[in-house]
Amino acid sequence: MDILKVLSRGLKPNPQRKAQTAGTPLLPSSGSRPNPQFFHDDIGTTKSKKRKRRKGAQADDAADGEDSDNDSEVSDVDYFNPKPAAPAPDTTSTVSAPAANPEPLASKPEASKLLDEDECRQILRSHRLKLTILSRTAPPPPAEEPPTKRSRKGKKVEATPKPDPAAAGKDDKKQIYPQPLAAFGALRYVYDVHPTLAENLTRQGFRVPTEVQMGALPLLLRPQTALKKSKDINFGGDRGVDFLGVAPTGSGKTISFLIPAIDGVMSRRGEVKEGEAREYVLEAIVVAPTRELASQIVNEGRKLALGTGVRVVLMKKSLNLVADEVRQEGLEEDAEGVAESKQEDGAEQESEEEGSDAEKGDKKGRSKEPKGPARVDILVTTPKILLNFLTGGKPGVKRMLPSVRSLILDEADVLLDPIFRKQTLGIWRACINPDLSLTCWSATMGSNIETLITKQVEKRAKYLRTNPKPLVRLVVGLKDTAVPNITHKLIYTATEQGKLLALRQLLHPVSSADSGPPLRPPFLVFTQTIERAQSLHDELKYDIPPEAGGSARIAVLHSSLPDSIRSKIMTRFRAGDVWVLITTDVLARGVDFAGVNGVVNYDVPGSAAAYVHRSGRTGRAGREGGVAVTFYTKDDIPFVKSVANVIAISEKQAGKDGKAEGGGTVQKWLLDALPKVAKVDKRKLKVRGVESRRTGGKASITTQGSYERRKENNMRGAIEASKKKKREAKMVKKDDGEGDAAGSGDDGEWGGLDD
Numbered sequence: 001m002d003i004l005k006v007l008s009r010g011l012k013p014n015p016q017r018k019a020q021t022a023g024t025p026l027l028p029s030s031g032s033r034p035n036p037q038f039f040h041d042d043i044g045t046t047k048s049k050k051r052k053r054r055k056g057a058q059a060d061d062a063a064d065g066e067d068s069d070n071d072s073e074v075s076d077v078d079y080f081n082p083k084p085a086a087p088a089p090d091t092t093s094t095v096s097a098p099a100a101n102p103e104p105l106a107s108k109p110e111a112s113k114l115l116d117e118d119e120c121r122q123i124l125r126s127h128r129l130k131l132t133i134l135s136r137t138a139p140p141p142p143a144e145e146p147p148t149k150r151s152r153k154g155k156k157v158e159a160t161p162k163p164d165p166a167a168a169g170k171d172d173k174k175q176i177y178p179q180p181l182a183a184f185g186a187l188r189y190v191y192d193v194h195p196t197l198a199e200n201l202t203r204q205g206f207r208v209p210t211e212v213q214m215g216a217l218p219l220l221l222r223p224q225t226a227l228k229k230s231k232d233i234n235f236g237g238d239r240g241v242d243f244l245g246v247a248p249t250g251s252g253k254t255i256s257f258l259i260p261a262i263d264g265v266m267s268r269r270g271e272v273k274e275g276e277a278r279e280y281v282l283e284a285i286v287v288a289p290t291r292e293l294a295s296q297i298v299n300e301g302r303k304l305a306l307g308t309g310v311r312v313v314l315m316k317k318s319l320n321l322v323a324d325e326v327r328q329e330g331l332e333e334d335a336e337g338v339a340e341s342k343q344e345d346g347a348e349q350e351s352e353e354e355g356s357d358a359e360k361g362d363k364k365g366r367s368k369e370p371k372g373p374a375r376v377d378i379l380v381t382t383p384k385i386l387l388n389f390l391t392g393g394k395p396g397v398k399r400m401l402p403s404v405r406s407l408i409l410d411e412a413d414v415l416l417d418p419i420f421r422k423q424t425l426g427i428w429r430a431c432i433n434p435d436l437s438l439t440c441w442s443a444t445m446g447s448n449i450e451t452l453i454t455k456q457v458e459k460r461a462k463y464l465r466t467n468p469k470p471l472v473r474l475v476v477g478l479k480d481t482a483v484p485n486i487t488h489k490l491i492y493t494a495t496e497q498g499k500l501l502a503l504r505q506l507l508h509p510v511s512s513a514d515s516g517p518p519l520r521p522p523f524l525v526f527t528q529t530i531e532r533a534q535s536l537h538d539e540l541k542y543d544i545p546p547e548a549g550g551s552a553r554i555a556v557l558h559s560s561l562p563d564s565i566r567s568k569i570m571t572r573f574r575a576g577d578v579w580v581l582i583t584t585d586v587l588a589r590g591v592d593f594a595g596v597n598g599v600v601n602y603d604v605p606g607s608a609a610a611y612v613h614r615s616g617r618t619g620r621a622g623r624e625g626g627v628a629v630t631f632y633t634k635d636d637i638p639f640v641k642s643v644a645n646v647i648a649i650s651e652k653q654a655g656k657d658g659k660a661e662g663g664g665t666v667q668k669w670l671l672d673a674l675p676k677v678a679k680v681d682k683r684k685l686k687v688r689g690v691e692s693r694r695t696g697g698k699a700s701i702t703t704q705g706s707y708e709r710r711k712e713n714n715m716r717g718a719i720e721a722s723k724k725k726k727r728e729a730k731m732v733k734k735d736d737g738e739g740d741a742a743g744s745g746d747d748g749e750w751g752g753l754d755d
């Protein structure tokens with residue numbers, strides 16, 4: 001069986017599905033699985049060209065794959081896609097095709113074939129996967145002679161030399177070529193993953209592993225097998241590796257860490273039999289910066305762990321984890337971490353709120369004392385709530401988690417940024433098991449964060465008097481600051497008011513010549529601060545007419561809102577009830593709404609990484625056709641360069657740069673003309689955003705004073721409610737057979753803004 005064929009499975013579009021779904025908006029969390037792979041260069045070329053997806057395939061993809069069930073949930077009055085609608089020129093809703101008859105997973109003999117190192121090298125290259133050892137300790141020498149197969153080219157293969165202490169530190173960027181995961185079938189047949197876990201993966205419709213899954217899963221599941229045909233056979237031994245995975249947004253990193261975590265629990269617990277009493281030992285902790293992301297990971301984990309008996313649990317204040325209590329020096333440092341979470345918004349705000357939730361609980365008369373030991377195998381948490389548990393026992397005593405063997409940092413660059421660093425390191429320190437594996441994941445990873453991780457791994461090993469595990473870095477795409485599969489637009493407006501107008505034009509169903517086609521719902525709008533998100537919501541709340549769902553179609557989500565409201569809004573957005581979600585950076589990372597068609601950066605993001613993560617909320621799992629629109633005014637000019645650079649790199653990767661037909665979004669002259677920003681200003685922008693939007697007139701977005709806005713919104717709310725009442729009354733009449741069948745009222749198409 002040709003391995004290339006295995007790797008390019010499931011790419012065929014399905015014309016039937018296209019016909020079913022053309023022109024219908026997507027639900028944010030719907031959609032069949034597209035071909036999730038970003039890259040597939042010709043094998044054999046040294047300098048790789050990006051695999052270009054067929055144009056036709058893209059169009060097919062656009063219409064493909066949405067479940068007809070989901071379609072029925074979309075409102076009859078479709079404001080953004082009024083009926084009868086010509087099939088949209090779909091730059092937006094692209095879901096690439098899972099084959100009508102998806103190819104089966106690789107069969108046993110085919111899946112269990114191990115590739116030799118050359119083949120591994122070629123495939124890894126073809127998918128732009130680069131695996132490098134970062135730790136400064138050279139791998140130990142092989143315990144046995146390397147397999148003879150390595151000399152198939154007739155070259156004499158020498159055993160890996162013993163590490164030279166003097167050379168330690170020089171061998172820190174060695175590239176390795178482990179087995180790539182050719183097909184999910186190999187999980188079961190080669191990597192010995194429990195059949196239930198493998199079946200759960202299939203049941204979710206996953207057919208082809210994404211690049212990050214190809215590169216990470218073998219090494220994380222069974223390093224010895226993954227490196228069996230490699231010179232590095234004994235590297236890592238059976239203790240496994242520490243791991244740093246850098247892969248594009250929406251490329252399936254969650255599964256890449258959840259499968260090994262669940263597998264880890266199952267292998268140690270042995271065969272799980274129906275009805276058998278299970279032992280719950282906290283084995284893995286996943287840390288994520290926001291509760292939205294943490295809840296999402298729990299959901300994903302539970303889907304994968306269905307029927308396995310593995311319990312994936314979201315951390316709560318009342319959860320009583322099994323921990324060792326240790327009197328320890330250095331507690332102040334962690335306590336400091338708890339206090340140090342005063343940030344303006346976004347992920348950082350999480351910690352404060354957890355405190356307030358707890359207080360709310362206490363006021364309701366719930367016991368402050370945690371109850372009975374929690375039955376948890378895999379814990380998913382935001383940093384502060386877990387650190388509170390670790391430091392919140394008796395004074396001077398810290399809780400340790402010796403049973404934890406896997407610590408997973410999702411969005412590791414944020415978790416190890418100064419904002420969260422002390423909290424995250426506090427958790428890491430509490431995981432005292434000498435066999436602990438650390439895995440860190442993000443679409444963006446600065447070299448400073450990599451260095452920090454490397455040093456911490458070594459420091460920790462010294463402290464615990466163990467040998468550090470090899471730290472392996474996997475980079476997918478070779479550039480970590482790109483979102484290549486979506487369209488990027490940069491729109492300049494002279495004033496803040498101009499931005500509002502431009503956004504309204506994007507929202508408006510009738511496209512104007514200069515704004516291009518309107519964005520198709522659902523989409524996300526990002527602002528710099530909570531105040532701006534709230535006031536933008538107040539401003540736009542009634543822009544969608546009652547006939548199309550009215551104010552319920554636009555929502556705002558930020559970290560000042562209570563938990564319950566946040567989760568309700570997430571549910572409504574996922575269900576397709578909310579079409580436009582205005583938010584802050586709290587939703588910029590990790591959150592997966594598969595069908596989001598666009599992202600609007602109403603305020604310029606604070607860094608290149610923030611742009612990557614925000615834009616990456618569209619174009620998930622390789623879907624093409626997502627759009628990221630970024631507005632900027634003259635206040636933003638000093639900061640646009642980093643965004644423009646990401647756009648230029650993304651377009652270059654997609655073959656759409658300035659030299660290509662039609663040119664790119666960012667012309668070279670513009671890039672050259674944009675001013676360079678000093679490091680200190682970059683840092684300030686990252687933490688505070690554009691200063692002029694924090695206070696004074698520009699802090700909120702409004703065309704009126706707040707009193708007038710309130711008055712007007714009250715009035716519009718009343719009108720909307722009365723129209724709704726009338727419509728409902730009419731429906732009742734119709735149902736009773738008394739109404740006019742032709743329906744002469746205001747149902748149907750929308751006639752314009754209700755000013």
Ligand SMILES: Nc1ncnc2c1ncn2[C@@H]1O[C@H](COP(=O)(O)OP(=O)(O)OP(=O)(O)O)[C@@H](O)[C@H]1O
Nearest residue numbers: 033036208209210249250251252253254590592621
């Ligand atoms: N092999 C696969 N085939 C198809 N879809 C997949 C596959 N693996 C993951 N997905 C889907 O891709 C989407 C994105 O996955 P995930 O949220 O894990 O991305 P991510 O890499 O963590 O992104 P981010 O960096 O934004 O957090 C999810 O909807 C997931 O179900």
